[in-house]
Amino acid sequence: MRRSPCITPLAALVALMLVIPDPLGAQQPNGLAAAHNYRDAHAAEIVRGYAELLGIPNVAGDSAGIARNAAYIRDHLRALGVAAELLTLPGASPVVLGRLAVPGATRTVALYAHYDGQPADSSAWTNGPWTPTLYTRAIDAGGVRRALPATGDAVDPEWRLYARSAGDDKAPITGLLTVLAAFRAAHVTPTTNVVFFFEGEEEAGSPHLAQYFEAYGDRLQGIDYWIFLDGPMHPSGRPTLDFGVRGVTGLAITVYGAVRPLHSGHYGNWAPVPGDMLAHLLASMKNDSGRVLIDGFYDSDAPLGAAERAALAKLPDFDASLERELGLARTEGAPATLAERLTLPSLTVRGLKSGNVGPLARNVIPPTAEAVLGIRLVQGNDPVHMQALVEAHIVRQGYHLVRDDPDMATRLRYPRIAKVVRFGGYPAARTSMDEPFVPGLVSAIRQASGVEPLIFPTLGGSLPLYLFTDRLHEPAVIVPVANYDDNQHGADENLRVGNLWYAVDLFAALLTMPDGAGR
């Protein structure tokens, strides 16, 4: 299934025709128009420049490749007048930190992206993951391979550039470098101070982000808000603004029967059956319509504000088409929409195993049954507290809780034993929709795309956004720019060229927001 994002050249033209009042009081060139002019005149060079950046291998463990990426970005920022440096910590990928200070500007926006990418199995790619290759359309939509454009060649926004990190998450970096070049060429002065924060190990789970904040927190003061430039846009192609993410944790539960597999004939009807025990345990946790029955599971949810509720009510109905795409005649919690359901914590069975199924199934009662449960958290939920609630529920079902496989004495003492292994995780984060910067940001997105953005109180997925909102105490929102069908994390990752243009336009609008448009 592919759908074409609806950011059309026409919409861009409409945006181009808007007249933006001089933000600093003096008449100066329109930032969005400057970006348009520049990318019209330099389209081929921009695409070639993006291919150059994508050609540098960028898996977090590969320190040579990571260093080349970081140096490339720092050097390009510096060449465009940004005070850029590499922040380092032992054993960590460097952070590329840049600061663009605009005389007279009173607002500082921090832009986050990551320059590392997921590891790639080269054999699964049509071309290599670090051999950026241009196609006239998506490969699976019949796109044909073509050479990178020469200077002056017309560039089709439907072209796709294939490479690791094309969609996740180097497009914002090239987009920002392009805007800076456009502004320099057209003598546009931004209205906003900008902090560039480019991480190099997001795909490895951002293991040093908190440490970076501790070590370099002084350089991250005075930021009005953060914009996370990551993730794909909505499948409808509408520009998206997310005010939060869910947190994440989970646990693995193992229940025990006999010490060894038992012949299902010789012992069936007498020996406890771990698969049945686990079924009863899981069924007790959640009812048939998806409500979690664990005591207290919903008690710590922070309530949605009026703005969040209004945003949810304003969202168009995407659920019906999503259900058709996914083959679903029923959803949990219906008639609540997907967007509404994501404002609640969730408990899902990510994995089940007992004995074997298929050709390996044997005539036995397996000695154990195991479930891996995923928990997504909303604002207010503490990951460890939520795990403890699940464990308390298991105990209330008559189970003795252990952390390691039980020894014989434990087995003979307790009729029902469950081993629970807690996973790591982190809390949700949510930025209020009532923050003063919001109208200006929404207006900039509208201006860049020509359409009304979709506004979500929270993403369903998880990012360590809480480090920004709860450690740095700075608001943070997410504005994705990549096409939704970018194959992120998979083989043949790609960016639609039109989405790079959207990034350029978005940043041009952001950097020239009227100074009054919220801090």
Place this chain on the structure above:
Amino acid sequence: MRRSPCITPLAALVALMLVIPDPLGAQQPNGLAAAHNYRDAHAAEIVRGYAELLGIPNVAGDSAGIARNAAYIRDHLRALGVAAELLTLPGASPVVLGRLAVPGATRTVALYAHYDGQPADSSAWTNGPWTPTLYTRAIDAGGVRRALPATGDAVDPEWRLYARSAGDDKAPITGLLTVLAAFRAAHVTPTTNVVFFFEGEEEAGSPHLAQYFEAYGDRLQGIDYWIFLDGPMHPSGRPTLDFGVRGVTGLAITVYGAVRPLHSGHYGNWAPVPGDMLAHLLASMKNDSGRVLIDGFYDSDAPLGAAERAALAKLPDFDASLERELGLARTEGAPATLAERLTLPSLTVRGLKSGNVGPLARNVIPPTAEAVLGIRLVQGNDPVHMQALVEAHIVRQGYHLVRDDPDMATRLRYPRIAKVVRFGGYPAARTSMDEPFVPGLVSAIRQASGVEPLIFPTLGGSLPLYLFTDRLHEPAVIVPVANYDDNQHGADENLRVGNLWYAVDLFAALLTMPDGAGR
């Protein structure tokens, strides 16, 4: 855990001292004494003979090895005066059929054993599966390898002979050949006509047994009862007599969520979770104490008779020690005993799978969850009817039933879809304890072993005994002779030499039962 069977030389001596009245009216040598004398005088040759038979590879698919086994057994029977032949069918292992007609005898007992063995992974064996090797004890009890005994060497009943089929199921064959040789040497005339029926593909599921009965049924007329010489003895070492087996069938259930794995963050709390659906479905089938809740599941069970109930009541309590061995502080249906529970049909989860657990677990909602259910049947239960009851239950839980993975139209039409794949199987079989032959058979076992046998209305496991009881309409019971720790089906399968002596003694007693001891 190893326990020593309690068939001691002392018990054998006690049996030896019994005086059996001349069954045919004329004084003749005592059959059991003849067997004892013969195995005392020829112990080393018997063990070497058994090793010779075990050395012939006997996996059902290996037609050359199978043919060698069948010819070996036929020829040895013939050499001992039995009218033996090979029954054949295209593509089937031959059946070795022998008939010993005793002038004047009015009773005919058929003895069943199988000469084929389970396939073997040679690499898992201490020696090869078809390299019979003698040890002074069980290997895992510290036994030491030793040469096969030379003629005249003393033979320790605790020795173990290791080879495929040592325990399952060639011991009865060598035991019978030995008794025939002993009777010939001591001029003992059996009191019973004997039919020898040695199958060559039991471990492959006896795929041609019904066909053999159709093609050669005329040769299997006039049999008073069948004795199945298969399986291990009770772990206590007490001789065992089983009057039936449970039948077996099963099914695989798959329930469906979305057409592809979904990100557990972006969709968790909205997309149906197959693991949860399956948990609810399985939990609805059986309560927490092991009672199956499927309508009609127990309705077709044939009631136990007074003799069966009395036999159950007489069984010593083995459950406590079994629970200790298996690490169980609880059993299904407690306080009912294992033996009692085996007289009911059972429903067990043999396998569960949804997504992955352990290191392969991913942050997804898997698209399916699957359970493999095993069903054991008792007398009166029809396999297909029992499967239909499970399916009707699934439908009552709101599921649409399919036989293949659902297409998109089906997915979009039905909120809950379950694919059910039915397995094959066959019904239970039970022979009444009130049959007239029973007292004589029990007496022969008691005589051979010196102890009171354990009598079970049914085994928990399954054998196609129904072909004998329901197709040939002849009673059938099971009398195992192998040590319970014979590693049958596994690597390092073995027979305790003392158990071969038990087999010899048992057959001597059986073949010289007083003619009045039941037909």
